[in-house]
Amino acid sequence: MQQRNKAAFLFASALALGLAGAAGSAYAMDGAQYSKEAKVTLEEARAIALKTIPGATITDQELEKEKGGSGLRYSFDLKVGQTEHEVGVDAQTGAVLENSVEGPNAD
Template identity: 35%
Template structure:
Protein backbone atom coordinates (compact mmCIF):
# COMPACT_ATOMS: atom_id res chain seq x y z
CA UNK A 1 0.00 0.00 0.00
CA UNK A 2 2.83 2.39 0.83
CA UNK A 3 4.40 1.68 -2.56
CA UNK A 4 1.15 2.54 -4.34
CA UNK A 5 0.81 5.78 -2.39
CA UNK A 6 4.41 6.68 -3.19
CA UNK A 7 3.83 6.02 -6.90
CA UNK A 8 0.72 8.21 -6.98
CA UNK A 9 2.55 10.97 -5.12
CA UNK A 10 5.51 10.81 -7.52
CA UNK A 11 3.18 10.90 -10.53
CA UNK A 12 1.28 13.90 -9.15
CA UNK A 13 4.51 15.77 -8.48
CA UNK A 14 5.84 15.00 -11.95
CA UNK A 15 2.66 16.25 -13.60
CA UNK A 16 2.63 19.37 -11.45
CA UNK A 17 6.26 20.10 -12.23
CA UNK A 18 5.61 19.73 -15.95
CA UNK A 19 2.77 22.26 -15.85
CA UNK A 20 4.93 24.72 -13.92
CA UNK A 21 7.31 25.09 -16.86
CA UNK A 22 4.64 26.42 -19.24
CA UNK A 23 4.04 30.13 -18.76
CA UNK A 24 1.73 32.52 -20.54
CA UNK A 25 3.49 35.12 -22.65
CA UNK A 26 2.32 38.67 -21.92
CA UNK A 27 0.97 40.88 -24.77
CA UNK A 28 3.92 43.30 -24.73
CA UNK A 29 6.34 40.38 -25.07
CA UNK A 30 4.26 38.92 -27.93
CA UNK A 31 4.68 42.16 -29.88
CA UNK A 32 8.45 42.03 -29.37
CA UNK A 33 8.62 38.38 -30.47
CA UNK A 34 6.60 39.06 -33.63
CA UNK A 35 8.63 42.18 -34.50
CA UNK A 36 11.88 40.25 -34.01
CA UNK A 37 10.51 37.47 -36.28
CA UNK A 38 10.99 35.00 -33.43
CA UNK A 39 7.39 33.85 -33.93
CA UNK A 40 4.80 34.20 -36.68
CA UNK A 41 2.07 36.80 -36.27
CA UNK A 42 -0.91 35.71 -34.22
CA UNK A 43 -3.16 36.29 -37.25
CA UNK A 44 -1.07 33.82 -39.28
CA UNK A 45 -1.19 31.26 -36.48
CA UNK A 46 -4.96 31.65 -36.02
CA UNK A 47 -5.45 31.24 -39.77
CA UNK A 48 -3.39 28.03 -39.70
CA UNK A 49 -5.54 26.66 -36.87
CA UNK A 50 -8.81 27.59 -38.61
CA UNK A 51 -7.52 25.98 -41.83
CA UNK A 52 -7.61 22.64 -39.99
CA UNK A 53 -11.37 23.16 -39.42
CA UNK A 54 -12.75 25.41 -42.20
CA UNK A 55 -15.62 27.63 -41.10
CA UNK A 56 -14.72 27.33 -37.42
CA UNK A 57 -14.57 30.24 -34.99
CA UNK A 58 -11.75 30.97 -32.55
CA UNK A 59 -13.17 30.96 -29.02
CA UNK A 60 -9.91 31.37 -27.10
CA UNK A 61 -6.18 31.52 -27.70
CA UNK A 62 -2.95 31.97 -25.79
CA UNK A 63 0.76 31.94 -26.38
CA UNK A 64 2.83 29.90 -23.93
CA UNK A 65 6.53 29.49 -23.39
CA UNK A 66 7.12 25.77 -22.81
CA UNK A 67 10.76 25.00 -22.03
CA UNK A 68 11.88 27.82 -24.33
CA UNK A 69 9.58 26.79 -27.20
CA UNK A 70 6.69 29.10 -28.01
CA UNK A 71 3.40 27.23 -28.42
CA UNK A 72 0.25 28.96 -29.64
CA UNK A 73 -2.87 27.24 -28.31
CA UNK A 74 -6.18 27.86 -30.02
CA UNK A 75 -9.66 26.69 -29.08
CA UNK A 76 -12.10 26.46 -31.99
CA UNK A 77 -15.82 25.80 -32.44
CA UNK A 78 -16.73 24.34 -35.83
CA UNK A 79 -19.96 24.64 -37.83
CA UNK A 80 -21.40 21.54 -36.07
CA UNK A 81 -20.71 23.19 -32.67
CA UNK A 82 -17.83 20.77 -31.97
CA UNK A 83 -14.93 22.23 -29.99
CA UNK A 84 -11.32 21.61 -31.00
CA UNK A 85 -7.97 22.23 -29.30
CA UNK A 86 -5.19 23.09 -31.73
CA UNK A 87 -1.58 23.76 -30.70
CA UNK A 88 0.97 25.21 -33.08
CA UNK A 89 4.68 25.85 -32.95
CA UNK A 90 4.62 29.65 -32.95
CA UNK A 91 7.93 29.90 -34.80
CA UNK A 92 7.14 27.56 -37.71
CA UNK A 93 3.34 27.35 -37.69
CA UNK A 94 3.57 23.54 -37.53
CA UNK A 95 0.45 21.95 -36.04
CA UNK A 96 1.54 19.99 -32.97
CA UNK A 97 -1.89 18.97 -31.72
CA UNK A 98 -5.35 18.88 -33.24
CA UNK A 99 -7.81 17.16 -30.91
CA UNK A 100 -11.51 17.25 -30.29
CA UNK A 101 -12.21 18.89 -26.93
CA UNK A 102 -14.04 16.61 -24.53
Protein backbone atom coordinates in the same frame (compact mmCIF):
# COMPACT_ATOMS: atom_id res chain seq x y z
CA MET B 1 10.65 39.45 -49.92
CA GLN B 2 9.20 35.95 -50.19
CA GLN B 3 8.54 35.88 -46.41
CA ARG B 4 6.58 39.14 -46.72
CA ASN B 5 4.43 37.70 -49.50
CA LYS B 6 3.76 34.61 -47.41
CA ALA B 7 2.76 36.74 -44.42
CA ALA B 8 0.47 38.88 -46.58
CA PHE B 9 -1.12 35.78 -48.08
CA LEU B 10 -1.71 34.20 -44.66
CA PHE B 11 -3.18 37.41 -43.31
CA ALA B 12 -5.51 37.78 -46.30
CA SER B 13 -6.53 34.13 -45.95
CA ALA B 14 -7.33 34.64 -42.28
CA LEU B 15 -9.57 37.58 -43.10
CA ALA B 16 -11.31 35.59 -45.82
CA LEU B 17 -11.98 32.78 -43.34
CA GLY B 18 -13.79 35.10 -40.97
CA LEU B 19 -11.00 36.09 -38.61
CA ALA B 20 -12.76 39.31 -37.70
CA GLY B 21 -15.92 37.44 -36.74
CA ALA B 22 -14.33 35.34 -34.01
CA ALA B 23 -15.91 35.50 -30.57
CA GLY B 24 -14.51 38.21 -28.34
CA SER B 25 -11.86 40.63 -29.46
CA ALA B 26 -10.00 39.31 -32.48
CA TYR B 27 -6.70 40.38 -30.96
CA ALA B 28 -7.13 39.80 -27.22
CA MET B 29 -4.73 37.09 -26.11
CA ASP B 30 -3.33 35.63 -22.91
CA GLY B 31 0.46 35.40 -23.06
CA ALA B 32 0.94 38.58 -25.07
CA GLN B 33 4.17 39.17 -23.13
CA TYR B 34 5.76 36.42 -25.27
CA SER B 35 4.77 37.96 -28.62
CA LYS B 36 8.18 39.60 -29.17
CA GLU B 37 9.74 36.11 -29.08
CA ALA B 38 7.41 34.76 -31.80
CA LYS B 39 8.43 34.70 -35.46
CA VAL B 40 4.87 33.83 -36.52
CA THR B 41 2.35 36.61 -35.87
CA LEU B 42 -0.97 36.07 -34.13
CA GLU B 43 -2.75 36.74 -37.43
CA GLU B 44 -0.66 34.13 -39.24
CA ALA B 45 -1.22 31.57 -36.48
CA ARG B 46 -4.98 32.23 -36.52
CA ALA B 47 -5.04 31.63 -40.28
CA ILE B 48 -3.19 28.34 -39.81
CA ALA B 49 -5.60 27.22 -37.06
CA LEU B 50 -8.66 28.12 -39.14
CA LYS B 51 -7.23 26.27 -42.14
CA THR B 52 -6.69 23.22 -39.92
CA ILE B 53 -10.36 23.14 -38.84
CA PRO B 54 -12.37 24.52 -41.81
CA GLY B 55 -15.61 26.23 -40.86
CA ALA B 56 -14.55 26.74 -37.24
CA THR B 57 -14.76 29.85 -35.11
CA ILE B 58 -11.96 30.70 -32.69
CA THR B 59 -13.39 31.04 -29.19
CA ASP B 60 -10.15 31.48 -27.21
CA GLN B 61 -6.47 32.01 -27.91
CA GLU B 62 -3.22 32.25 -26.02
CA LEU B 63 0.52 32.32 -26.56
CA GLU B 64 2.26 30.00 -24.14
CA LYS B 65 5.52 28.30 -23.35
CA GLU B 66 4.93 24.56 -23.57
CA LYS B 67 6.93 21.44 -24.37
CA GLY B 68 7.09 20.41 -28.01
CA GLY B 69 8.23 22.20 -31.11
CA SER B 70 10.18 25.36 -30.35
CA GLY B 71 8.67 25.59 -26.86
CA LEU B 72 6.54 28.63 -27.74
CA ARG B 73 3.09 28.03 -29.19
CA TYR B 74 -0.18 29.65 -29.95
CA SER B 75 -3.05 27.62 -28.55
CA PHE B 76 -6.51 28.09 -30.05
CA ASP B 77 -9.88 26.75 -28.97
CA LEU B 78 -12.12 26.39 -32.00
CA LYS B 79 -15.76 25.42 -32.28
CA VAL B 80 -17.63 23.80 -35.16
CA GLY B 81 -21.27 23.15 -34.30
CA GLN B 82 -21.17 21.58 -30.84
CA THR B 83 -17.65 20.19 -31.26
CA GLU B 84 -14.70 21.96 -29.65
CA HIS B 85 -11.15 21.52 -30.89
CA GLU B 86 -7.76 22.65 -29.67
CA VAL B 87 -5.12 23.56 -32.23
CA GLY B 88 -1.55 24.38 -31.25
CA VAL B 89 0.64 26.31 -33.70
CA ASP B 90 4.40 26.65 -33.19
CA ALA B 91 5.14 30.36 -32.77
CA GLN B 92 8.56 30.02 -34.42
CA THR B 93 7.78 27.81 -37.43
CA GLY B 94 4.00 27.86 -37.97
CA ALA B 95 3.83 24.06 -37.73
CA VAL B 96 0.64 22.55 -36.31
CA LEU B 97 1.72 20.85 -33.08
CA GLU B 98 -1.71 19.82 -31.83
CA ASN B 99 -5.09 19.17 -33.38
CA SER B 100 -7.43 17.50 -30.90
CA VAL B 101 -11.12 17.27 -30.06
CA GLU B 102 -11.98 18.56 -26.58
CA GLY B 103 -14.65 17.59 -24.08
CA PRO B 104 -16.69 14.49 -23.18
CA ASN B 105 -17.29 13.42 -26.81
CA ALA B 106 -13.58 13.48 -27.67
CA ASP B 107 -13.32 9.69 -27.70
